[in-house]
Amino acid sequence: MSPLELQLEISRAFSPTAPIDEKSLFSGRIEQLTSLIRAIGQKGQHAVLFGERGVGKTSLANVLASFIGTSNTIIAPRINCDAGDTFDSVWRKVFSEIVIARDVLPVGFIGSTEREALPLDNLVPNQLSPESVRRTLSQFGGGSITVVIIDEFDRLTQEVKRQVADTIKTLSDHAVSATVVMVGVADSVQELIEEHQSVERAIVQIHMPRMAKKEISAIIEQGMGRLNFTVDTEAMDRIVTLSQGLPHYAHLLGLHAAEIMAQNNLTSVTLPVVDKAISNSLDNAQQSIKTAWHTATSSPRKDNLFSEVLMACALAKTDELGYFAAQDVREPLGQILGRQLEIANYAQHLSEFCGAKRGPVLQRIGGSRRYRFRFINPLLQPFVVMQGFSKNKIPH
Ligand SMILES: Nc1ncnc2c1ncn2[C@@H]1O[C@H](COP(=O)(O)OP(=O)(O)OP(=O)(O)O)[C@@H](O)[C@H]1O
Numbered sequence: 001m002s003p004l005e006l007q008l009e010i011s012r013a014f015s016p017t018a019p020i021d022e023k024s025l026f027s028g029r030i031e032q033l034t035s036l037i038r039a040i041g042q043k044g045q046h047a048v049l050f051g052e053r054g055v056g057k058t059s060l061a062n063v064l065a066s067f068i069g070t071s072n073t074i075i076a077p078r079i080n081c082d083a084g085d086t087f088d089s090v091w092r093k094v095f096s097e098i099v100i101a102r103d104v105l106p107v108g109f110i111g112s113t114e115r116e117a118l119p120l121d122n123l124v125p126n127q128l129s130p131e132s133v134r135r136t137l138s139q140f141g142g143g144s145i146t147v148v149i150i151d152e153f154d155r156l157t158q159e160v161k162r163q164v165a166d167t168i169k170t171l172s173d174h175a176v177s178a179t180v181v182m183v184g185v186a187d188s189v190q191e192l193i194e195e196h197q198s199v200e201r202a203i204v205q206i207h208m209p210r211m212a213k214k215e216i217s218a219i220i221e222q223g224m225g226r227l228n229f230t231v232d233t234e235a236m237d238r239i240v241t242l243s244q245g246l247p248h249y250a251h252l253l254g255l256h257a258a259e260i261m262a263q264n265n266l267t268s269v270t271l272p273v274v275d276k277a278i279s280n281s282l283d284n285a286q287q288s289i290k291t292a293w294h295t296a297t298s299s300p301r302k303d304n305l306f307s308e309v310l311m312a313c314a315l316a317k318t319d320e321l322g323y324f325a326a327q328d329v330r331e332p333l334g335q336i337l338g339r340q341l342e343i344a345n346y347a348q349h350l351s352e353f354c355g356a357k358r359g360p361v362l363q364r365i366g367g368s369r370r371y372r373f374r375f376i377n378p379l380l381q382p383f384v385v386m387q388g389f390s391k392n393k394i395p396h
């Protein structure tokens, strides 16, 4: 490979800012794919795919068609919602993604009919309602499988969400064979289900957790494999630890590591390469993430513990929605400081992280003594861990 070809291959193999759209680059997620495909096969079933930011929801939605489309014809339009969308505009986007072929008579009506390709939105009524959407979805499609993917569902207003829920109800009641998949962050989906209990049975909830260690290492292996680079075990372990289950960070570290490899004509990714990749990733991190880190941790007092406590928060064990309790911070904090602290010694830090003065960087739920915390921006969390490694605060 020439250096320029290699550079191009590197950016194909590792894409920290773009969702995956190619099956060969997609790693893991077998459980979630299986649940989705099961819902698609079942008439009257629809699905929500929910999880934290950056965990890989859009990527899964993108490759779904290629997993079922090998021996079936599949129509799987995916659209992104935004705050200004109405029910009508959402479905118009969906129908404009579906192109149908129909027979038309030639001008003058003489001779045989001709095939014409037409986006479906040209054929639907002016103001779409749940009923007209159902009629449209049940009329076209023939033998093909139809999966409508509504991404960024959380951006819709309550009113539009309610109308989508009504649509699902009517699709389900009429056993229309199209499947609607709503994709969004966790909280909005739970709200939807709670408020529209009549649709609960029609909707399968599929949680996208953070990736398992072996799924993260598969991303690195696949990417580096494409570039003919091998990866040392220790180097792999460090990338996996730092990524915290977020594929975005695996791609970011992979990208920087691969560039260092190319610049130095190396063939095997080693620990020093990963450490250099960490510092390059920190330098290139989004400005908003760097600012959040500084706001949260700066203090005139030299012996303050804000950065250590935030690092320990980033390493704390969380539940499936990303929340941790004060006591989950104790163990990682002990490892960072080399001595054990009691919750009372760092409770004030946690509470400041939830206030405007330090960001806030953490969100707090539950009553006092049962507080649970979560990073408001989940992408800050691996950044904090990388800071810890690069400053030698977190034991290597
Ligand atoms: N299964 C996967 N295999 C390899 N890389 C993945 C996988 N899933 C996600 N990624 C990578 O992780 C990053 C985030 O993925 P994606 O944009 O799909 O997440 P998301 O959950 O839709 O995020 P958001 O909530 O911000 O919309 C991207 O760089 C993508 O390339």
Ligand SMILES: [Mg+2]
Pocket (backbone or CB within 6 Å): 019, 057, 058, 059, 151
């Ligand atoms: Mg997305």
